[in-house]
Structure formats: structure tokens, C-alpha cells
Amino acid sequence: MTAREAGRDLPPGRGREWTAVRDLAMGMRFAFAGGREGWTRALLTAVGVGLGVALLLLTTAIPSALSERDRRGSARDDFTYSGKVLPKADDTLIVAHTDTTFHGTDVRGRLLQREGAHAPLPPGVAAFPAKGEMVVSPALKKLLASGSGELLRDRIPYRVVGTIAHSGLVGPAELAYYAGASGLEHRLSGGNVERIDYFGPSPGNRPGGLDPVLILLVTIIFVVLLLPVGVFIAAAVRFGGERRDRRLAALRLVGADGRTARRIAGGEALAGALLGLVLGTAFFLTGRQLAALLQVRDISVFPSDLNPSPALVLLVAVAVPAAAVLVTLFALRGVVIEPLGVVRTAKPPRRRLWWRLLLPLAGLALLYPMIGQGNDNGNFNQWMVIGGTVLLLVGVTALLPWIVEAVVARLNSGPVSWQLAVRRLQLSSGSAARMVNGIAVAVAGAVALQMLFAGVEHDYTKWTRNDLERAQMEISVHGDVPLSEADRALAGTKGVSRVTALSLGSVGDGPKDPDHELEVAVGSCAQLSEVARLPSCRDGDIFRITGGDSGSETKSLVAAGRTVYFDPAYSGTSSHPVAWKVPAGLKTAAQREDPTGYERGGLLITPGALPAGATAGLIEKVYVSLDRSVADAAEYARNTAARLDPLADVFVLTSSKQSLQFRSIRTGLFVGATCVLVLIGASLLVSQLEQLRERRKLLSSLVAFGTRRRTLSLSVLWQTAIPIALGLLLASVVGLTLGAVLLKMTGTSVSVDWASVLSMTGIGAAVVLAVTLLSLPPLLRLMRPDGLRTE
Incomplete structure (x- = not known):
């Protein structure tokens, strides 16, 4: 079919819709059969669209990946949270938690003691490891075999006899192991040892739902991350617009009317978008296979987990080509395509401001009713929040062309x-604005999110009372480890500068299910002085701590001559109570905060006054100060604790603790923002190369007339720097406005984290600078006189 035939009437019985379909099909043919110019533009469009489609598919796949992680994590749960000890049977298994941390990465550890032939196997484990053996995750196996895992090998001294399968891990990078053990039945009264008869979720371990503020955070994150993708796709389908319009003028010359020419242009965009879907699928599948190699803040996923929802995939497959056609037709609404040329080469009409202001104002109007709807006042209307945020951020794309035009x-x-x-x-401010629209939207959203995170962070962060000057680690050693041995071993550990070891337990007024119970701390005078203020002390002294809520109760319970019981038993737990007759002459001591900020009450007993047999019910707690000049001081301390007791609990003291849900959402934002930044850089580079390709002859002409290449390179830099500076300025204003509204919605006082604002704008500028530098080599190749050659 010739171009002239595109303007002819259809035979009777065929409507206008078939004419439109025919014109779109002709445009698709021109995209691939129009010579090098046609398929080059189609390929550039496809690459830009494909990058956006790949990120859309990845985003739609993230919920399923996280759901699969949670499902596998729940399937291996080994705590019943019942508070009772299950009786021994043929189908029971004793599990002890031996989790640890190595160089900031969590290591999930379990000791298993099989009690019958039908004991449940953990998911992903083919057979129970014998005592001294273990099965490990592939990532842990690789780490233990490497030189960097030497310290961890000392802490987990079991022989590797197998690996944990996919079904027993939450991610490919997870460090986990199951080791065989014996004698765990004597530790069932501890908090990290339990007898179970199944692996799986427990009714007492149902995670709570997100509160309204966290739901708002998740909603805004999805909008902020996905909106730049849509902007990039819309910009990608307009690559090569000026040359395309000249081809459309040629079509007008051979008889096609204006509507036909526009529909043919839509067909060309449709061809690029369809090819972009194919490339996007290929990019996504390639990226999915590489997902196993990536780990972001201890989060990793298996490639098979990244399965987009079929409904969302269908939506992307339909929306992207439809948007390509609509964006093209919308872009050509003000272009007069005549047989002898395109009236875009003349000075374009001045852009109007009034309708561009309507978008952000409408967005603010939708968000205004949500102000104050924080945790105390109900839930947010998610659709109003999404609509208002989208309109406010889309307002950036509407305002930026007007601002660029007015300034230049x-x-x-x-x-x-x-x-x-x-x-x-001045001649093509719209093209320049389109190139930076996506990054401006991304920065505006990032600024708003940073404000929101900074504003509500204190609600999800709990400041501890830990005194990090006195200790940086707290180690609890169970079992029959003597206090002196724990003190000596940890004090002699490399990287440990100071140790305070105490034995902790309790006494009650009865051997079983006592009505009243008191804390007991056992240690030398120097050790006890870390947790109380002693008037004077020597071995054999006993102190009653005064002050606090338990002062009067302590006095009555430990009256001289009264019998109390060390380590009293409770229903469902095993214990060995030891009777003790309180002697006369107890001294008094004042309360003092220990290194964790806790003020204890009860009794302080020096070793000489401790009754025989009472040590069995005590737990050794050691406060450790580390030498910061030793690189792996914490790892050496953990290794010593593991040698003393494989079930030792090791805690790193910190100044604050953050909500796990809040931290997970922030991690998700970090992962998504990383993907969007990669897309921004790749899309900007493709856009920059496309613009340079269109100006190839102009650049060659300037070089032929003697213009220095340095001058042309600087001009390209200025062409990028001016719009991006204006875009980042506008993005900062819109982002601050949106952030202030979001903080008002959560009932939080408005404050600006200027460091975050500057960092977000700096990252945006750095991405553009990197893209500009990467485009310099092709620019130098284009600046050759032989670029004037034509056919």
C-alpha cells in the first residue's frame, strides 16, 4: 500500500475504526521498513520503553517475592509460643536457637535433637545431621570455605555433611545451618530451647497489621517509584520526533490528510512500544536470573520468586502500547503537518501557565481532607492519597516546560x-524538559519521602538506656559454666578491654509456683559494684537493695531466719529448687543502673555466702567492653562465648532500636530507589544519544566551519545542565510541599531535613553528570566532517 492510498476512502461497509487500524498498521510497517532511519528510531524507542517495562514487571513481581519469602519463613517456624513444655514422644524434636551475627550479617542457627523415629524434619533438610555434623545453606557453605570465614568456622565447629534446599531458605544469600546435638533436654527451661512436633506457623506468632502511617508510607513509596517509570516511557515513545514529523510532511505531499498522518505516527510509536514490550520482557528475565546474585541489606530473593501477577502483566501489556499511541497523538495536537514542511520550525506559541497550575492544586485539594488522619484519628483514604500525590508530581512535568521556556x-x-x-x-525547550522530567519527578518524590521518613522516624525508634561507655556487648552464658571461667575466658579474648561478670537468678517463697520472687545477683565485690552502690564489701557479705518499687517486698521476703528457694519451679518447666535459710546481718545497698540502664532490686550475694547447689540455677551474664582499635573484636568475643556455651545469647548494645516493620519498609524503599536510579541513568543516556543522533549533521557542519570540539562539548553540557538545574529546583519546591502535607497528614510537626534535600538533589545532578560524561565519546564520533555525507 502506498502513502497516497492512505488518504483514500474505504469500500462501503467498513467504518472509521477500520481506517484507524489500517493507518496504525501502515505506521508500524514504516517503523521497520523505512530504512536505517526508521528502525534506528524504533530501536531507540524500544530500548527506552523496554527499560521502563522491565522495571514495571520487576515492581509487580516484588509483592509475590516477599510473599514467598514470608511463606517459607513461616513454614520453618519452630516456636509454639505456648509457654509450656511438650511431653516427650516418638514424634518430638528438641530445637535450640543458636543465631549469631558475623560482620554485620545475621546467621540463622539451630541445634536439633531427634527424640523419636517420626520427629519432624525442617523444610529443605533431607536427613537429620548427627551430633557434630551440620547441613548449611549454599551461601554459608561458600563463606565457610573462603578465607574470610575463618572466624565463623571457629564459632560453628561442625562438619558440613549437606546443604539446605531452596524450600528451607528465605533467600539465596541467607546464612543458615542445622547441627546435630545431644543433652538439650536439660535446657528446656531456657527461653531459646523448645520441644516441638511440627514445623510451621504458630497461632501465637501472627504478625500484626501495619498502622495507618506505615500504610501511608508504603502507598507513597509505590507512587513515587512507579511514576518516574511512566514519565520515562512517555518520553521514550517521542524519540526522533522532529525527523518523524518531516517524514509525515512527505506523506502529506503524496496525498495523506492530517489525521491519517497523525495515526501513521501513532503506528510508528506503537511499533516501538510493542518491540519495547519484547525487550522489556527480555530485560526482566535477564534481571530475574541475576537477582540471586544481588543482596540489599540482607534481603535476597530466588529468581523463581519474581513472578509478576498475571493481571498486572496484562495491564502493562495493554497500557504501554495504548499510552504510546495516545502520547504521540497528544504531542502532535499542536503541530501543523503540511505537504511542504512542518510548522514546528517556526517560533512555537507561548505556553500557557493557568492549566499547568491546576494539576498540583487539584492534588493538594485531594490531600487536604486527609490532614490529621494519623494513628489516633483513623485510616487514610488510599485512593485520595494516591490521586493527590500523582497529580502533585505530574504537575512537575506540566510546569517544567513552561519554566524552562520562560527562563531560557x-x-x-x-x-x-x-x-x-x-x-x-530556545528552539526546542520542550525536548529538553522531557529529558529531565523523569528525574525531576523522582527527586520531588524522594524529597517528600525523606521528609516523611525523618518526621515519623522517632515514632518507630526507641532510645535505649544503654551506657556504651561502660560496655558494648552483653553475653548470657547458660549451663554449668562457672562464673570465674566465663570471666577469665572473656577477659583473655583478643579485642576485649574490660569484663564484668555476674551470676543472675531468683529466689521465691516456695519451691514451686511461688507467690513472691526476688532477683539475685552473685559476684565479687568489684563485680557487684557495677549494679549497685555498696557501702563496704568483702567476700561472704550479702546485700539487700533498697529503693525502687520492690524495696519493702524484698525486706519482708528475706527476713532473717526465713526459708527461701533458689531457682523455684513453675508449671511446665524443669527446675531444681535449693532451700536457703536467710542469715541475719544483711547489709543494704543503693540502686545503680547497670550498663544496660536497668536498676535491679532484690539481693546481692558474694560467692562465699552462696549456698551449695545454688549455682545450677544461675545464668552467667557478662558485660564486655571492646577495644575499638581491634577490627574483629566483637567476632572474637562471640567465638569465646560460643566455646563457653553453644547456646550463649550475645547482644550488641546500641543507643536505639527501630521498629522491624519501619526498617523493612525503608529497606524496600532503598531497593526500589536503586532500581529507579538505574532506570533514570539508562533512559537519560538513551535520550541523550537520540538527541545527538538527530543533530549529527548540525554538529558536523559546525565542526566543518571551524568550531572547536571543546566548545561543542561544553554546549552539550550546558544544554543538559540548564534544564536539570531548573528541574531540580522545581522538584525541591514540589517535594517540600508534598512532604509538608504528608507530615500534616500524620499529625507530625513539619520540619525540613535539609541534608536529605541536598543529598537527593545532589544524587539527581550526579546521575545527569554521569550520563553527560558517558555521552561524550559518541559525541566526539559524531563531530566529524564526514557526517555531512548523505544519500
Whole structure:
């Protein structure tokens, strides 16, 4: 079919819709059969669209990946949270938690003691490991075999006899092991040892739902991360617009009317978008296979987990081509395509401001009713929040072309490179604005999110009372480890500068299910002085701590001559109570905060006054100060604790603790923002290369007339720097506005984290600078006189 035939009437019985379909099909043919120019533009469009589609598919796959992680994590749960000890049977298994941390990465550890032939196997484990053996995750196996895992091998001294399968791990990078053990039945009264008869979720371990503020955070994150993708896709389908319009003028010359020419242009965009779907699928499948190699803040996923929802995939497959056609038709609404040329080469009409302001104002109007709907006042209307945020951020894309046009119209004098850049921007400010629209939207959303995170962070962060000057680690050693041995071993550990060891337990007024119970701390005078203020002390002394809520109760319970019981038993737990007759002459001591900020009450007993047999019911707690000049001081301390007791609990003291849900959401934002930044850089590079390709002859002409390449390179830099500076300025204003509204919605006082604002704008500028530098080599190749050659 010739171009002239595109303007003819259809035979009777065929409606206008078939004419439109035919024109779109002709445009698709022109995209691939139009010579090098046609398929080059189609390929550039496809790459830009494909990058956006890949990220959309990845985003739609993330919920399923996280759901699969949670499902596998729940399937291996080994705590019943019942508070009772299950009786021994043929189908029971004793599990002890031996989790640890190595160089900041969590290691999940379990000791298993099989009690019958039908004991449940953990998911992903083919057979129970014998005592001294273990099965490990592939990532842990690789780490233990490497030189960097030497310290961890000392802590987990079991022989590797197998690996944990996919079904027993939450991610490919997880460090986990199951080791065989014996004698765990004597530790069932401890908090990290339990007898179970199944692996799986427990009714007492149902995670709570997100509160309204966290739901708001998740909603805004999805909008902020996905909106730049849509902007990039819309910009990608307009690659090569000027050359395309000249081809459309040729179609008008051979008889096609204006509507037909526009529909043919839509067909060309549709071809690029369809090819982009194919490339996007290929990019996604490639990226999915590489997902197993990536780990972001201890989060990793298996490639098979990244399965987008079929409904969302269908939506992407339909929406992207439809948007390509609509964006093209919308872009051509103000272009007069005549047989002898395109009236875009003349000075474009001045852009109007009033309708561009309607978008952000409408967004604010939708968000206004949500102000104050925080945790205390109900839930947010998610659709109003999404609609308002989208309108406010889309307002950036509407306002930026007007701002760029208004500013560059007033720029004139300067060096040659400046004048070349300004003149180019004056002629095509819309193209320049389109190139930075996506990054402006991303920065605006990032600024708002940073404000929101900074504003509500204190609600999800709990400040501890830990005194990090006195200790940086707390180690609890169970079992029959003597206090002196724990003190000596940890004090002699490399990287440990100071140790305070105490034995902790309790006494009650009865051997079983006592009505009243008191804390007991056992240690030397120097050790006890870390947790109380002693008037004077020597071995054999006993102190009653005064002050606090338990002062009067302590006095009555430990009256001289009364019998109390060390380590009293409770229903469902095993214990060995030891009777003790309280002697006369107890001294008093004042309360003092220990290194964790806790003020204890009860009794302080020096070793000489401790009754025989009472040590069995005590737990050794050691406060450790580390030498910060030793790189792996914490790892050496953990290794010593594991040698003393494989079930030792090791805690790193910190100044604050953050909500797990809040931290998980922030991690998700970090992962998504990383993907969007990669997309921004790749899309900007493709856009920059496309613009340089369109100006190839112009650049070659300037070089042929003697223009220095340095001047042309600087002009390209200015052409990018001016719009991006204006875009980042606008993004900061819109982002601050949106952030203030979101903080008002959560009932939080408005404050600006200027460091975050500057960092977000700096990251945006750095991405553009990197793209500009990467585009310099092709720019130098284009600046050759032989670029004037034509056929």
C-alpha cells in the first residue's frame, strides 16, 4: 500500500475504526521498513520503553517475592509460643536457637535433637545431621570455605555433611545451618530451647497489621517509584520526533490528510512500544536470573520468586502500547503537518501557565481532607492519597516546560558554547524538559519521602538506656559454666578491654509456683559494684537493695531466719529448687543502673555466702567492653562465648532500636530507589544519544566551519545542565510541599531535613553528570566532517 492510498476512502461497509487500524498498521510497517532511519528510531524507542517495562514487571513481581519469602519463613517456624513444655514422644524434636551475627550479617542457627523415629524434619533438610555434623545453606557453605570465614568456622565447629534446599531458605544469600546435638533436654527451661512436633506457623506468632502511617508510607513509596517509570516511557515513545514529523510532511505531499498522518505516527510509536514490550520482557528475565546474585541489606530473593501477577502483566501489556499511541497523538495536537514542511520550525506559541497550575492544586485539594488522619484519628483514604500525590508530581512535568521556556527566553550573552546551548534550548525547550522530567519527578518524590521518613522516624525508634561507655556487648552464658571461667575466658579474648561478670537468678517463697520472687545477683565485690552502690564489701557479705518499687517486698521476703528457694519451679518447666535459710546481718545497698540502664532490686550475694547447689540455677551474664582499635573484636568475643556455651545469647548494645516493620519498609524503599536510579541513568543516556543522533549533521557542519570540539562539548553540557538545574529546583519546591502535607497528614510537626534535600538533589545532578560524561565519546564520533555525507 502506498502513502497516497492512505488518504483514500474505504469500500462501503467498513467504518472509521477500520481506517484507524489500517493507518496504525501502515505506521508500524514504516517503523521497520523505512530504512536505517526508521528502525534506528524504533530501536531507540524500544530500548527506552523496554527499560521502563522491565522495571514495571520487576515492581509487580516484588509483592509475590516477599510473599514467598514470608511463606517459607513461616513454614520453618519452630516456636509454639505456648509457654509450656511438650511431653516427650516418638514424634518430638528438641530445637535450640543458636543465631549469631558475623560482620554485620545475621546467621540463622539451630541445634536439633531427634527424640523419636517420626520427629519432624525442617523444610529443605533431607536427613537429620548427627551430633557434630551440620547441613548449611549454599551461601554459608561458600563463606565457610573462603578465607574470610575463618572466624565463623571457629564459632560453628561442625562438619558440613549437606546443604539446605531452596524450600528451607528465605533467600539465596541467607546464612543458615542445622547441627546435630545431644543433652538439650536439660535446657528446656531456657527461653531459646523448645520441644516441638511440627514445623510451621504458630497461632501465637501472627504478625500484626501495619498502622495507618506505615500504610501511608508504603502507598507513597509505590507512587513515587512507579511514576518516574511512566514519565520515562512517555518520553521514550517521542524519540526522533522532529525527523518523524518531516517524514509525515512527505506523506502529506503524496496525498495523506492530517489525521491519517497523525495515526501513521501513532503506528510508528506503537511499533516501538510493542518491540519495547519484547525487550522489556527480555530485560526482566535477564534481571530475574541475576537477582540471586544481588543482596540489599540482607534481603535476597530466588529468581523463581519474581513472578509478576498475571493481571498486572496484562495491564502493562495493554497500557504501554495504548499510552504510546495516545502520547504521540497528544504531542502532535499542536503541530501543523503540511505537504511542504512542518510548522514546528517556526517560533512555537507561548505556553500557557493557568492549566499547568491546576494539576498540583487539584492534588493538594485531594490531600487536604486527609490532614490529621494519623494513628489516633483513623485510616487514610488510599485512593485520595494516591490521586493527590500523582497529580502533585505530574504537575512537575506540566510546569517544567513552561519554566524552562520562560527562563531560557531571557538568557542571551555569554561564551560561544553558552550561546549555542541557549539558542538550542530556545528552539526546542520542550525536548529538553522531557529529558529531565523523569528525574525531576523522582527527586520531588524522594524529597517528600525523606521528609516523611525523618518526621515519623522517632515514632518507630526507641532510645535505649544503654551506657556504651561502660560496655558494648552483653553475653548470657547458660549451663554449668562457672562464673570465674566465663570471666577469665572473656577477659583473655583478643579485642576485649574490660569484663564484668555476674551470676543472675531468683529466689521465691516456695519451691514451686511461688507467690513472691526476688532477683539475685552473685559476684565479687568489684563485680557487684557495677549494679549497685555498696557501702563496704568483702567476700561472704550479702546485700539487700533498697529503693525502687520492690524495696519493702524484698525486706519482708528475706527476713532473717526465713526459708527461701533458689531457682523455684513453675508449671511446665524443669527446675531444681535449693532451700536457703536467710542469715541475719544483711547489709543494704543503693540502686545503680547497670550498663544496660536497668536498676535491679532484690539481693546481692558474694560467692562465699552462696549456698551449695545454688549455682545450677544461675545464668552467667557478662558485660564486655571492646577495644575499638581491634577490627574483629566483637567476632572474637562471640567465638569465646560460643566455646563457653553453644547456646550463649550475645547482644550488641546500641543507643536505639527501630521498629522491624519501619526498617523493612525503608529497606524496600532503598531497593526500589536503586532500581529507579538505574532506570533514570539508562533512559537519560538513551535520550541523550537520540538527541545527538538527530543533530549529527548540525554538529558536523559546525565542526566543518571551524568550531572547536571543546566548545561543542561544553554546549552539550550546558544544554543538559540548564534544564536539570531548573528541574531540580522545581522538584525541591514540589517535594517540600508534598512532604509538608504528608507530615500534616500524620499529625507530625513539619520540619525540613535539609541534608536529605541536598543529598537527593545532589544524587539527581550526579546521575545527569554521569550520563553527560558517558555521552561524550559518541559525541566526539559524531563531530566529524564526514557526517555531512548523505544519500
